[in-house]
Amino acid sequence: MATGNGSEAAQGLRMVAPPLVYAILMLAIPLLTILTFSFLKDGYQTVIREFTFENYLAVWADPIFRTLMLRSLWVAGLVTLATVVLAFPVAYFLSFVVASRHKAMWIFLITIPFWTSYLIRVFLWKVILGYNGVINSGLKSLGIIEQPLSFLLYNTGSIVVTLAHAYAPFAILPIYVALEKIDRSLLEAGRDLGESRLMTFWRVTLPLAMPGVLAAVLIVFIPTIGDYVTPTLIGGGKIPMVANLIQAQMLDIDNKPLGSAIAVTAMGIVGVLSLIFLFLNRRFLRVRQ
Template identity: 85%
Template sequence: MAVANGKEAAQGLRIVAPPLVYAVLMLGVPLLTILAYSFFKDGYLTVVREFTLENYRAVWADPIFRTIMIRSLSVAAMVTLATVLLAFPVAYFLSFVVPPDRKALWIFLITIPFWTSYLIRVFLWKVILGFNGVINSGLKSLGVIDQPLSFLLYNTGSIVMTLAHAYAPFAILPIYVALEKIDRSLLEAGRDLGESRAMTFWRVTLPLAMPGVLAAVLIVFIPVIGDYVTPALIGGGKIPMVANMIQSQMLDQDNRPLGSALAVTAMLIVAVLAALFLALNRRFLRVRQ
């Protein structure tokens, strides 16, 4: 028995080893490099490999970093809230209303945005919201406005709208998977006990779908923090986020140690917030149960 278990473990290790090595090389090594650079000193057009904590002191003492980090967290929270609120009805409709033989088609349609480049989708929103874009041109042709609306672009709202559209499929799919796993007999039992559709949804469907909602929140929130294309194009560079600040330090100012310290600090803040969110979610589920 022990020999058989050993053979299975060895076989599993051989299967897992290639993707594990790939993940370590492609993800672990760059992260360790960034971590190491954050403790080095910046020289003129070079990096001085001497240990220092000055980069982290500069990051935490910089009021600009605190302002931009708070803005990034706020934008990410708004994008996550908007995305999940829009994704849940779509996932619910797909799970409970669409006939089983049509669900594959709907999932196929939801994944169509992945066929195009993320950069192209951002540019499309700039065309839609621009000064001479689709919305302004349409309203002018209908006689609703005389002058183009200037508030549609280069603001927080346009950034949130663009990011919510870009990450919507990432939120729809995990919520749909969680809804599909719900035993329909539990919903029927709630109805048999006299609960309304709304109360059945609140007491049964929503708690059972929370793992999918939680996955959607993390899948959307974490990458939005690191987005720099949308703030640069849709925000016009007027509303920089922490990724834009890191890019500026790394490329424009060629200060790789300080840029690395900014990146590590941002990752730590996001990791702490994600851990707190997971802990609060578990506590919420225990209370509901």
């Protein structure tokens, strides 16, 4: 195996070193710093090097944190449900209906909106749903309503719509990849053994697609929890989520230890929930092997 100098392992380590060192310096160390800060005391605009659990006690006792964390989980859960349920038929269509020479084109079409400015896409939902927005002004000029509907914007529902739109391709692609891996002869076998189309889907296709569905759930759920832009723009600052709290503590209030404790707690909760979710669905992950 080994050509030139050193064993394969040494060569591999040398090869991975530049990106790894970069990730350690710019990601691992900052994350560890946040973790360390969360156990330190806050002095005014500085951090006192003294170990304490105070920040965590303050976080858990804080009703604002509890409200915002629960809201973030609720919003992210709704977004994940909406995205994955809406995305599954599209992924199925891509994998089973679209001719293989057209697949790349369809995937390209689905991913384009994802790559265009996130900020502008979020703001456009404000334009669509707003008091003088597209829906209201459209309905008014058609004479369907007299007064603009005020329930469209600045609520959890509008945040969910916006985020579900933003994360759509994230849900489609993993499910599509899982569906593509399914051996088509298994489906034929199901049909030959007398299962109906629906039962074949339920007993063969869906379980085999589950690893993709689980990946889609996590890849949508985790980033949405920490979304900052959408609650700021669409919620109009009235429906803050946990990211807004972290930003406020870290920058506006400048209590870095408390802000770090909030960030660490939020990540911990998300991590634990993800692990529980994977554990509950472990039988689907075993299917692959």
